[in-house]
Amino acid sequence: MKQTITKKQKLKQLIYILFPILITQLGLFSMNFFDVTMSGHYSPSDLAGVAIGSSLWVPVFTGLSGILLAVTPIVAQLNGAKQQDKVAHSVFQGLYLSVIIAIIVIAIxxxxxxxILxxxxxxPHVRKVAHDYLAALSFGMIxxxxxxxxxxxxxxxxxxxxTMVITLTSLPINVVFNYLLxxxxFxxxxxxxxxxxxxxxxxxxxxxxxxxxxxxTNQPFSNFGIFRHFHKISLSRSKEILKIGIPIGFSIFFETSIFAAVTLLMSTFDTNTIASHQSALNFASFLYMLPLSISMALTILVxxxxxxxxxxxxxxYSWLGVGIAILLAGLCGIILLLFRYDIAGIYTTDPVVLKLTAKFLLYALFFQLSDAIQAPIQGALRGYKDVNITFLASLLSYWVIGLPLGYVMAVYTDLGAFGYWIGLIAGLAVGAICLLLRLLWVQKTANQANIQKES
Incomplete structure (x- = not known):
């Protein structure tokens, strides 16, 4: 990365960093997709087992791996401050933590x-597949x-x-081994x-x-000498990673687990409604890769x-990222509005499910607008190493406001299953406002600190 002066230079550098992240996220999203769909072509019960195993694993993995995302702002700030000699030590502490976390997950x-199963x-067969799928997966957790x-x-x-190239390389490897096993x-x-x-x-x-x-073997990474020397465990450096990473991890966990909770609560509705909900949610998750990728890019640049x-x-950079996210959300909203029945047709040919999915996709439109504000601001705040408010905002928006409000609207009004989506949209909007105010405060505080140092 290099220093940028004009907004045009900033936009160019943001896009340069953002595009590979987006491809990487879509690639990681596709790996789980291939696991499920290729198992589905083997048998319906194997599909169910892998889907259940994945639904149990994904919230746990995304939440705990979020702790390790603290390495990104730590290394980015050290690099910006030209303290490259400290990077290897921080990365090594992250590797120690990653092994410890993986062992704890396997043991629990x-x-x-x-x-649980x-x-x-x-x-019986579905349970066995779900169990053995996760047991096999555990050998790759470290x-x-x-x-x-x-x-x-x-x-x-x-x-x-x-990382984009590494992820794109992993996809055909995963598909080939899926096919063989x-x-x-052969x-x-x-x-x-x-x-x-x-x-x-x-x-x-x-x-x-x-x-x-x-x-x-490749520059500039080899210049940091990550594996050139052995680094002892440092409690102070590990504490720094955990101090930043634990709120990030919990924030991501609250976000991913809420949708699993809603899916469980929706089990009281008929099969068509559940299938429609899952289809629309899957497409909304696909679109979420856009603001999520912008968020990750902003963490690096900020x-x-x-x-x-x-x-x-x-x-x-912060406001440029938010602006791009809102623009893309607007474009996605127009696509959802105009082509919702075509999108629903990707998932089903059943007329009842298709109609319900198209209706759910209208609510997904409002998801995009809230995510366009919330996700990039989360990324910017992580760049500032300001993560505790993000954690509290996720808890407030999803579990204190979104889920209870959704439950009330789904159970005690005529909205039915759509009530859950309205509740989550309302919670997301509140979370976005809280994070917006926090970013303004952090930026104001940072500027005041600079003025005091200069004077």
């Missing part, structure tokens, strides 16, 4: 997975969490195209949905090894500028 999973009244640290380091230097091709064992878990674990090991090779003590540049 071994204890509570059976009781037993309480879900699943068919490299997966480690990869998140290495990816954060690479991205923090602005080299997001590298799910269907038992002498490989026929494992069904369980094979998807084995394939994904193998993929996690490979992308981690590829990342280590690139970091050790962190870099704050590290270099260029508060005005950090401020300009």
């Amino acid at each position: 999973g071994a204890i509570i997975l059976d009781p 037993n309480g879900m009244s699943l068919e 490299p997966l969490f480690a990869y998140n640290v290495l990816r954060s380091f690479i991205d923090a230097l602005g080299k997001t195209r590298v 799910i269907y038992g091709k 002498g490989f064992p026929e494992l069904g949905g369980i094979g998807a878990g084995v394939a994904t674990a193998i993929t996690y090991w490979l992308i981690t090894c590829i990342s280590i090779f690139i970091i050790c 962190g870099f500028e704050i590290g270099a003590k260029r508060n005005q540049d950090a401020k300009e």
Whole structure:
């Protein structure tokens, strides 16, 4: 990354960093998609087992890996402050934490997975597939969490195209191993949905090894000497990562788990309504990759500028990112409005489900507008290392306002299932306003601090 002067230069650098992040996020989104769909072509029960396993794993992984995202603003600020000699030590502490987190997840999973699955009244084969899929996945958890640290380091230097290439490389690897292990091709064992878990674990090991090779052999990463020396565990540096990372992790967990909670609450509705809800939610999650990618780009750029003590540049990047997100949300809203029936047709041909999905997609339009404000501001605040308010805003918007309001509107009004979406939209709007006010306060405080230093 380099210092930018004009808004045109900032826009160019933001897009340069943003585009690979977007492709990377879509690639990671696709990996889970291939696990589910390829298992579905094997058998419906294997599809159900993998889908249940994924629904249990994704909120846990996204929340805990969020802790490791603290490496991004830490490295970005060190790089901006030209303190590159401290980067390797911070990255190594992140790797230590990643291994510890993975081991804890595996240990807790071994204890509570059976009781959770037993309480879900699943068919025996579906339960076995879900259990064994997650058991197979556990063999790739240590490299997966480690990869998140290495990816954060690479991205923090602005080299997001590298992680894009690694992710795009991982997709065909995952698909090939899925094909070999799910269907038992070319002498490989026929494992069904369980094979998807084995394939994904193998993929996690490979992308981690590829990342280590690139970091050790390619500039500018090799200049930092990440693996050149052994670094002892540092409680102070680990504490810094946890202080920033735990609020990020909880914030992401609150966000991902709320949709799982709504899906469980909606089990009281008929099958057509549940299918429509899931279809519209899947497409809304796909569109969310846009503001999420902008958020991740802003963490890198704002962190870099704050590290270099260029508060005005950090401020300009923040609002530029929010502006782009709102513009894209407007375009997505128009697409949803005009082509909602065509989009619904991607998921179903049943006329009842298609009509309901199209109606849910209208509510997804308002999701986009709130996310366009909330997600980029979250990323900007992380660049400032200001994460506690983001955590509280997520708790407030989703669990204090969104879910209770949605439940009341779904159960005690004629809105039915749509009440949950209205509740979540209202919660998102409140969260967006809170984060907006926080960003304004953080930027004002940073400017005042600069003025005091200069005087």
